[in-house]
Amino acid sequence: MGIRNLINITDLGTDELFQMMNLADDIIENPSKYSETCRGKTLGTLFFEPSTRTRLSFTAAMMELGGNVLGFSEAASSSAAKGESVSDTVRTVGCYSHIIAMRHPKEGAPVVAADRTTVPIINAGDGGHFHPTQTLTDLLTIRREKKRLDNMVIGVCGDLKFGRTVHSLIGAMLRYENIEFVLISPVELKIPQYVKDAMDKANAKWTEVRTLEEAMPRLDILYMTRVQKERFFNEEDYIRLKDTYVLDLKKLEVAKKDLTILHPLPRVTEISTAVDDDPRAKYFEQALCGKYIRMALILTLLGLDKEVK
Amino acid sequence: MNVDGVSTGIVLDHIQAGKSMQIYKLLGLDKLSCNVAIIQNAKSRKYGKKDIIKIDENFQIDLDVLGFADPHITVNIVKNGKLEKKFHLALPKELIGVIKCKNPRCITSVEQEIVHKFKLVDEESGMYRCEYCDTAYVAK
Ligand SMILES: [Zn+2]
Numbered sequence: 001m002g003i004r005n006l007i008n009i010t011d012l013g014t015d016e017l018f019q020m021m022n023l024a025d026d027i028i029e030n031p032s033k034y035s036e037t038c039r040g041k042t043l044g045t046l047f048f049e050p051s052t053r054t055r056l057s058f059t060a061a062m063m064e065l066g067g068n069v070l071g072f073s074e075a076a077s078s079s080a081a082k083g084e085s086v087s088d089t090v091r092t093v094g095c096y097s098h099i100i101a102m103r104h105p106k107e108g109a110p111v112v113a114a115d116r117t118t119v120p121i122i123n124a125g126d127g128g129h130f131h132p133t134q135t136l137t138d139l140l141t142i143r144r145e146k147k148r149l150d151n152m153v154i155g156v157c158g159d160l161k162f163g164r165t166v167h168s169l170i171g172a173m174l175r176y177e178n179i180e181f182v183l184i185s186p187v188e189l190k191i192p193q194y195v196k197d198a199m200d201k202a203n204a205k206w207t208e209v210r211t212l213e214e215a216m217p218r219l220d221i222l223y224m225t226r227v228q229k230e231r232f233f234n235e236e237d238y239i240r241l242k243d244t245y246v247l248d249l250k251k252l253e254v255a256k257k258d259l260t261i262l263h264p265l266p267r268v269t270e271i272s273t274a275v276d277d278d279p280r281a282k283y284f285e286q287a288l289c290g291k292y293i294r295m296a297l298i299l300t301l302l303g304l305d306k307e308v309k
Numbered sequence: 310m311n312v313d314g315v316s317t318g319i320v321l322d323h324i325q326a327g328k329s330m331q332i333y334k335l336l337g338l339d340k341l342s343c344n345v346a347i348i349q350n351a352k353s354r355k356y357g358k359k360d361i362i363k364i365d366e367n368f369q370i371d372l373d374v375l376g377f378a379d380p381h382i383t384v385n386i387v388k389n390g391k392l393e394k395k396f397h398l399a400l401p402k403e404l405i406g407v408i409k410c411k412n413p414r415c416i417t418s419v420e421q422e423i424v425h426k427f428k429l430v431d432e433e434s435g436m437y438r439c440e441y442c443d444t445a446y447v448a449k
Contacts, residue, residue: 085420085421086416086420087420087422087423104416105414106414106415106416106418106419106420106442107412107414107415107416107441107442107443108415108416108417108439108440108441108442108443109416109420109441111416111440111441112416112420112423112441126416127414128414129414129442129443
């Protein structure tokens with residue numbers, strides 16, 4: 001594979017994505033085969049902004065490959081708090097690690113990092129910009145649940161205006177044939193025009209609806225996201241709307257039996273905990289897929305993906 | 310194009326009318342000791358009105374900067390009273406250290422000593438995007 005860094009999901013060709021997902025599938029089936037592949041290798045986790053879940057997922061991935069992890073979990077506990085630049089931090093940590101996963105509140109920070117080191121850089125989130133390992137996670141989960149990535153109706157629900165995971169997922173799914181999107185959000189949080197343009201350009205069908213109920217019966221995938229209070233101009237609008245975008249067992253009554261419910265987590269109230277026991281709830285499987293696809297990604301970027309027999 | 314008055318040097322033709330002073334400053338022509346002539350509001354068949362700058366010296370011009378400032382400019386290189394080379398400018402594919410990203414969430418707003426880089430993504434609309442944060446900048 002030609003790529004050295006993963007800054008944006010578009011860095012990966014469709015074939016490269018396919019191979020990486022195959023590798024993740026093989027890791028899931030034969031974990032012991034991979035348990036020593038990263039022996040002697042170190043992953044640097046540079047989290048200039050805290051994100052416990054993402055960091056733990058990378059850490060678990062590297063540990064299960066037999067490798068080591070070092071790094072920091074927030075800027076306050078690192079030299080970055082003393083004003084050290086991304087450039088200098090990455091140059092330094094690049095001396096102690098073989099691959100780096102970094103999260104930073106500023107957009108484009110991983111591009112700066114990639115310019116300053118020969119060590120592969122994985123973007124673990126740069127502000128509201130990209131979060132490609134979340135999208136990889138979503139794709140792997142969908143493929144494992146549906147055994148395909150084409151021919152399906154995907155509902156995305158919640159904050160579609162600021163939700164970068166949704167924009168990135170839609171962008172990635174447009175690579176595949178016959179995908180239809182149902183965009184479920186309040187008017188205030190509608191999907192941006194550029195995403196609509198991208199769907200039109202790819203000849204993908206899409207519709208905008210205001211309630212989960214009207215979308216539900218047709219969906220193969222339901223991707224839930226959080227509607228944050230601070231996105232609304234006033235409290236009344238938020239209170240009026242918030243329950244509309246909460247998934248509960250009642251709303252699921254009209255859903256398909258093989259619906260797959262996803263959520264990037266952390267969840268707050270947008271999915272009732274009663275839904276967790278429904279066999280269609282797959283968001284914890286999704287978190288697990290997040291670890292496996294990161295294992296596949298680390299192996300691929302280190303050029304170790306072909307070494308395993 | 311009349312290259313009278315320039316024996317060896319450069320004639321920038323088809324400058325958008327009114328833009329010649331801006332380009333004069335941008336290229337640092339005020340620092341030259343040779344003859345520099347600015348003609349404003351000359352008649353143009355193509356554009357109605359145009360500005361022209363004549364520089365009496367073979368001077369190294371940053372064509373990327375010039376193309377970004379006005380992609381319609383025609384550059385004439387004159388040697389010994391004859392037109393040696395003539396070419397049209399276009400929007401440069403990349404702008405390195407020419408414009409600054411204005412997105413306050415961009416890493417370039419905090420990280421020191423980063424050279425601001427933009428890539429041309431759409432020639433027709435003149436749209437550039439920041440190499441770091443993808444913020445759009447439309448060249449006019
Ligand atoms: Zn920028």
